[in-house]
Amino acid sequence: xxxxxxxxxxxxxxxxxxxxxxxxxxxxxxxxxxxxxxxxxxxxxxxxxxxxxxxxxxxxxxxxxxxxxxxxxxxxxxxxxxxxxxxxxxxxxxxxxxxxxxxxxxxxxxxxxxxxxxxxxxxxxxxxxxxxxxxxxxxxxxxxxxxxxxxxxxxxxxxxxxxxxxxxxxxxxxxxxxxxxxxxxxxxxxxxxxxxxxxxxxxxxxxxxxxxxxxxxxxxxxxxxxxxxxxxxxxxxxxxxxxxxxxxxxxxxxxxxxxxxxxxxxxxxxxxxxxxxxxxxxxxxxxxxxxxxxxxxxxxxxxxxxxxxxxxxxxxxxxxxxxxxxxxxxxxxxxxxxxxxxxxxxxxxxxxxxxxxxxxxxxxxxxxxxxxxxxxxxxxxxxxxxxxxxxxxxxxxxxxxxxxxxxxxxxxxxxxxxxxxxxxxxxxxxxxxxxxxxxxxxxxxxxxxxxxxxxxxxxxxxxxxxxxxxxxx
Amino acid sequence: xxxxxxxxxxxxxxxxxxxxxxxxxxxxxxxxxxxxxxxxxxxxxxxxxxxxxxxxxxxxxxxxxxxxxxxxxxxxxxxxxxxxxxxxxxxxxxxxxxxxxxxxxxxxxxxxxxxxxxxxxxxxxxxxxxxxxxxxxxxxxxxxxxxxxxxxxxxxxxxxxxxxxxxxxxxxxxxxxxxxxxxxxxxxxxxxxxxxxxxxxxxxxxxxxxxxxxxxxxxxxxxxxxxxxxxxxxxxxxxxxxxxxxxxxxxxxxxxxxxxxxxxxxxxxxxxxxxxxxxxxxxxxxxxxxxxxxxxxxxxxxxxxxxxxxxxxxxxxxxxxxxxxxxxxxxxxxxxxxxxxxxxxxxxxxxxxxxxxxxxxxxxxxxxxxxxxxxxxxxxxxxxxxxxxxxxxxxxxxxxxxxxxxxxxxxxxxxxxxxxxxxxxxxxxxxxxxxxxxxxxxxxxxxxxx
Numbered sequence: 001x002x003x004x005x006x007x008x009x010x011x012x013x014x015x016x017x018x019x020x021x022x023x024x025x026x027x028x029x030x031x032x033x034x035x036x037x038x039x040x041x042x043x044x045x046x047x048x049x050x051x052x053x054x055x056x057x058x059x060x061x062x063x064x065x066x067x068x069x070x071x072x073x074x075x076x077x078x079x080x081x082x083x084x085x086x087x088x089x090x091x092x093x094x095x096x097x098x099x100x101x102x103x104x105x106x107x108x109x110x111x112x113x114x115x116x117x118x119x120x121x122x123x124x125x126x127x128x129x130x131x132x133x134x135x136x137x138x139x140x141x142x143x144x145x146x147x148x149x150x151x152x153x154x155x156x157x158x159x160x161x162x163x164x165x166x167x168x169x170x171x172x173x174x175x176x177x178x179x180x181x182x183x184x185x186x187x188x189x190x191x192x193x194x195x196x197x198x199x200x201x202x203x204x205x206x207x208x209x210x211x212x213x214x215x216x217x218x219x220x221x222x223x224x225x226x227x228x229x230x231x232x233x234x235x236x237x238x239x240x241x242x243x244x245x246x247x248x249x250x251x252x253x254x255x256x257x258x259x260x261x262x263x264x265x266x267x268x269x270x271x272x273x274x275x276x277x278x279x280x281x282x283x284x285x286x287x288x289x290x291x292x293x294x295x296x297x298x299x300x301x302x303x304x305x306x307x308x309x310x311x312x313x314x315x316x317x318x319x320x321x322x323x324x325x326x327x328x329x330x331x332x333x334x335x336x337x338x339x340x341x342x343x344x345x346x347x348x349x350x351x352x353x354x355x356x357x358x359x360x361x362x363x364x365x366x367x368x369x370x371x372x373x374x375x376x377x378x379x380x381x382x383x384x385x386x387x388x389x390x391x392x393x394x395x396x397x398x399x400x401x402x403x404x405x406x407x408x409x410x411x412x413x414x415x416x417x418x419x420x421x422x423x424x425x426x427x428x429x430x431x432x433x434x435x436x437x438x439x440x441x442x443x444x445x446x447x448x449x450x451x452x453x454x455x456x457x458x459x460x461x462x463x464x465x466x467x468x469x470x471x472x473x
Numbered sequence: 474x475x476x477x478x479x480x481x482x483x484x485x486x487x488x489x490x491x492x493x494x495x496x497x498x499x500x501x502x503x504x505x506x507x508x509x510x511x512x513x514x515x516x517x518x519x520x521x522x523x524x525x526x527x528x529x530x531x532x533x534x535x536x537x538x539x540x541x542x543x544x545x546x547x548x549x550x551x552x553x554x555x556x557x558x559x560x561x562x563x564x565x566x567x568x569x570x571x572x573x574x575x576x577x578x579x580x581x582x583x584x585x586x587x588x589x590x591x592x593x594x595x596x597x598x599x600x601x602x603x604x605x606x607x608x609x610x611x612x613x614x615x616x617x618x619x620x621x622x623x624x625x626x627x628x629x630x631x632x633x634x635x636x637x638x639x640x641x642x643x644x645x646x647x648x649x650x651x652x653x654x655x656x657x658x659x660x661x662x663x664x665x666x667x668x669x670x671x672x673x674x675x676x677x678x679x680x681x682x683x684x685x686x687x688x689x690x691x692x693x694x695x696x697x698x699x700x701x702x703x704x705x706x707x708x709x710x711x712x713x714x715x716x717x718x719x720x721x722x723x724x725x726x727x728x729x730x731x732x733x734x735x736x737x738x739x740x741x742x743x744x745x746x747x748x749x750x751x752x753x754x755x756x757x758x759x760x761x762x763x764x765x766x767x768x769x770x771x772x773x774x775x776x777x778x779x780x781x782x783x784x785x786x787x788x789x790x791x792x793x794x795x796x797x798x799x800x801x802x803x804x805x806x807x808x809x810x811x812x813x814x815x816x817x818x819x820x821x822x823x824x825x826x827x828x829x830x831x832x833x834x835x836x837x838x839x840x841x842x843x844x845x846x847x848x849x850x851x852x853x854x855x856x857x858x859x860x861x862x863x864x865x866x867x868x869x870x871x872x873x874x875x876x877x878x879x880x881x882x883x884x885x886x887x888x889x890x891x892x893x894x895x896x897x898x899x900x901x902x903x904x905x906x907x908x909x910x911x912x913x914x915x916x917x918x919x920x921x922x923x
Contacts, residue, residue: 057808058562063542080520099517099592155730198858241920272617389852399864421862471882471920
């Protein structure tokens with residue numbers, strides 16, 4: 001029997017699925033669930049890779065699936081499937097119920113779904129407005145050509161990816177929403193080489209909900225930036241290890257706050273007992289110059305969304321105000337298990353993950369100083385112009401690679417240095433952020449965690465950390 | 474549809490669309506997992522997944538590809554059409570063909586496929602493990618990262634010239650990461666991971682014991698002075714570093730200019746003659762072994778370093794053709810076919826006269842740093858430049874005592890590291906990513922508290 005034969009009672013995107021969704025939710029409630037949530041998605045993605053002067057990869061993909069989550073008390077059971085028929089979805093509900101071993105007779109009431117909130121209405125045309133593969137290929141090739149500025153550049157790459165995700169979210173509290181999300185990202189990478197010297201440079205740009213954004217992308221400026229970075233670092237010496245003051249550049253410099261502090265403010269960390277900030281609400285956890293925000297509403301930013309993956313509109317959450325901890329980032333399970341109100345931060349990579357409390361656009365607010373003020377205040381230290389990736393250990397220790405760094409001597413930037421890593425712990429470093437610049441900028445990124453990889457924005461103005469361990473040689 | 478039916482459906486639809494040359498890879502899986510929190514079920518998960526990747530060659534022999542989770546008739550037709558459209562943008566600079574080995578016989582070791590034990594049993598086993606781990610030491614307060622899972626999957630490769638390969642297997646995994654706290658001290662965390670063909674095959678007791686012992690051993694900690702040290706890499710940490718720099722043996726990386734090696738590097742001396750490194754995906758201890766790669770090429774044991782010199786590169790079909798050799802079974806199906814190692818085995822060769830055999834991690838009384846586990850590999854490794862700067866868990870051995878090292882990184886160059894290997898211990902240990910003995914390296918930089 002082929003699974004493609006026409007079936008009745010199947011989820012159809014673009015149509016009203018209310019009766020079918022209500023029937024499935026009611027089925028779960030009748031079997032004893034406290035709460036039933038259905039997340040259904042249909043994706044249409046493509047990516048293109050240009051290497052040197054050729055397109056070397058074009059990868060379209062499409063798919064669909066459902067994630068069904070059942071709560072009983074604070075426990076939850078999650079089942080994902082590619083089968084969007086009534087039979088397939090009900091089977092998934094039964095499986096989740098069975099996993100949770102629900103046997104009591106207490107029954108919740110399900111009064112049906114609320115009026116459909118359709119965030120997708122103005123977005124259905126996006127698929128026809130995004131650039132074609134041909135258009136993308138042409139611009140990527142022009143971009144990689146722009147990177148060929150001298151014979152020391154031995155590798156040039158340009159990559160583009162577009163993810164279009166159509167979602168339907170319905171749950172037993174009446175939530176019934178639909179949305180379409182569009183994310184586009186483009187990156188440039190080079191490797192430079194001269195005799196025994198090697199360096200690399202990379203930059204990534206991204207947007208959400210803006211089909212025309214790739215066309216507007218200034219590839220020449222991006223190529224110049226990547227090229228200069230690789231040339232500056234080509235002959236750099238290794239940095240000497242030590243404790244020193246550092247200035248972290250704006251934009252992607254914010255990755256440190258994201259990784260080292262932001263994750264510790266997600267309710268999943270409270271659930272695990274792995275955040276030092278659990279009982280610090282309304283207490284000072286950072287220098288008074290620090291105000292930090294997580295929001296999902298900045299138009300076009302990579303971490304913005306009309307509605308989160310649990311059907312809640314995202315809010316602007318002031319996490320830290322003048323150094324005082326004000327709020328945690330919370331999702332439905334987080335509210336249930338920790339008592340912190342939902343913030344519209346329930347996010348997941350796709351239908352095969354249960355939503356969890358995740359950051360969106362997260363940044364340190366701008367201060368009053370210029371970049372020069374920060375650098376001038378340091379007699380010997382490090383300027384981290386471009387950060388690489390990093391990680392945070394189970395006990396809160398973090399480690400970040402500095403992609404492009406310069407020594408600061410007597411208030412001036414001097415020679416470039418490579419091989420630096422920043423090592424520390426959030427609760428020790430946050431009070432040492434003593435100066436914030438007035439040049440807040442955001443940068444897109446991908447964050448991998450419990451509910452998969454999600455699009456986020458990190459950001460900050462230039463900031464000064466009075467003392468941090470710099471790893472080197 | 475089962476894998477034979479999918480092959481028939483693709484063939485039929487390709488004929489209808491006048492597509493003469495195609496191949497596909499597919500995987501179908503059922504996964505079950507549990508997590509617990511202080512005796513209570515936290516999250517229970519089940520998933521049913523199907524992924525199909527189809528490649529199509531057009532009349533100019535350019536390749537297009539599409540991936541989908543929709544394996545209905547209409548999904549397959551859409552995937553073939555999209556792949557055909559994508560083939561207009563196929564790589565004109567480097568052609569792709571079927572693997573010449575896609576129909577060769579494959580060595581299938583005894584299939585160890587277990588039946589599911591079910592969520593309830595997984596939950597019971599994990600609850601018991603969590604309780605035992607917390608009870609193993611008064612300082613262990615919680616097991617914040619834990620999970621027990623079992624997976625059942627089938628992988629398929631087929632092409633329009635009649636190649637068809639399929640195998641199915643099961644695998645289970647347990648991880649326990651404990652958190653210990655003592656008054657006026659920072660919390661410490663460590664853990665253990667164990668794999669098995671099924672949940673009943675996993676040595677749960679040894680996982681608990683290992684997680685407990687590791688966590689407790691880090692309770693007394695101290696910062697380390699920034700300096701150069703004699704280092705002993707645990708088998709796990711040495712395999713981590715070799716895998717991180719496997720682009721040195723990767724023909725795809727060489728062609729792309731992101732490897733430290735080049736086409737002429739075969740025979741290049743990298744290390745002491747005492748070092749042999751193999752990639753051995755079919756090793757009997759490799760629970761994750763797969764008998765063929767994404768292009769259908771059989772998996773095999775391949776020597777990468779022989780007596781300190783590069784012996785072979787790992788290849789896909791197209792890289793092998795460019796290097797005028799045969800594919801080695803390391804390809805991943807994609808628009809641009811990737812190449813990656815399977816399972817690394819490190820051995821001491823017979824040419825081991827230059828080693829300082831007095832360096833043994835269990836008996837050596839001089840000062841050295843023992844690196845148990847390297848972290849943040851994605852952030853701290855520059856494979857194309859050969860450099861690394863990585864945080865680690867480990868101990869400083871000094872004056873006959875060992876003390877856990879707080880928050881430190883080890884930095885260096887992979888070529889320097891390999892050239893400065895001063896001992897390879899005799900006894901090999903099994904890890905989840907391969908097999909290796911303890912490896913000693915002299916004069917690597919450690920950054921701690923300056």
